[in-house]
Amino acid sequence: MGLLIYKNLQKYGFITVLLCASIPNPLFDLAGITCGHFLIPFTVFFLSTFIGKAIIKVHLQMLFVIFAFSEHHVESLLAFLERNIPFLKHNLSQMLEKQKQLLHRPDLAQSDDKPLIGKLWDLFILGMVIFFVLSIIHSFVNDHLQSEREKAKKNGKG
Numbered sequence: 001m002g003l004l005i006y007k008n009l010q011k012y013g014f015i016t017v018l019l020c021a022s023i024p025n026p027l028f029d030l031a032g033i034t035c036g037h038f039l040i041p042f043t044v045f046f047l048s049t050f051i052g053k054a055i056i057k058v059h060l061q062m063l064f065v066i067f068a069f070s071e072h073h074v075e076s077l078l079a080f081l082e083r084n085i086p087f088l089k090h091n092l093s094q095m096l097e098k099q100k101q102l103l104h105r106p107d108l109a110q111s112d113d114k115p116l117i118g119k120l121w122d123l124f125i126l127g128m129v130i131f132f133v134l135s136i137i138h139s140f141v142n143d144h145l146q147s148e149r150e151k152a153k154k155n156g157k158g
Helices: 002-011 013-022 027-037 042-068 071-084 091-104 116-157
Strands: none
Touching: 002 013, 002 027, 013 027, 013 042, 027 042, 071 091
16 A cells, blocks of 8 residues: 555645545554655645645545434434443433533533433543553653663763
């Protein structure tokens, strides 16, 4: 696949970048690097990337979300889940209906009335932030210890 992008970028720079930017794929990074390698002008790269990502890709994703989350598809998925997972029977539908009502009438929401999945998501995000902060502290401590060891070695040899 990379070779295909490589060859097409040489011949059809604008169209290749436009296509790579229009579909959700990790190969766009490869296309960007290859554009730099072949010295594709910035205006060609930027314009094709802008059209591909801001116009084509956004509308494709919008259509997908509208299609995937249409009421018919959501109801079919709920029926399937409730039929095959017994403890979800009626609970999932009720929870979704409650969320739908809150979306349409936010004044009905109480400040302490947060759904379980919302609370779990908040805990997950909090855990990720704590992990991130701890990893930064750990990295700083390791860097400091490494520099202290290097200073001790220099002082011991000198």
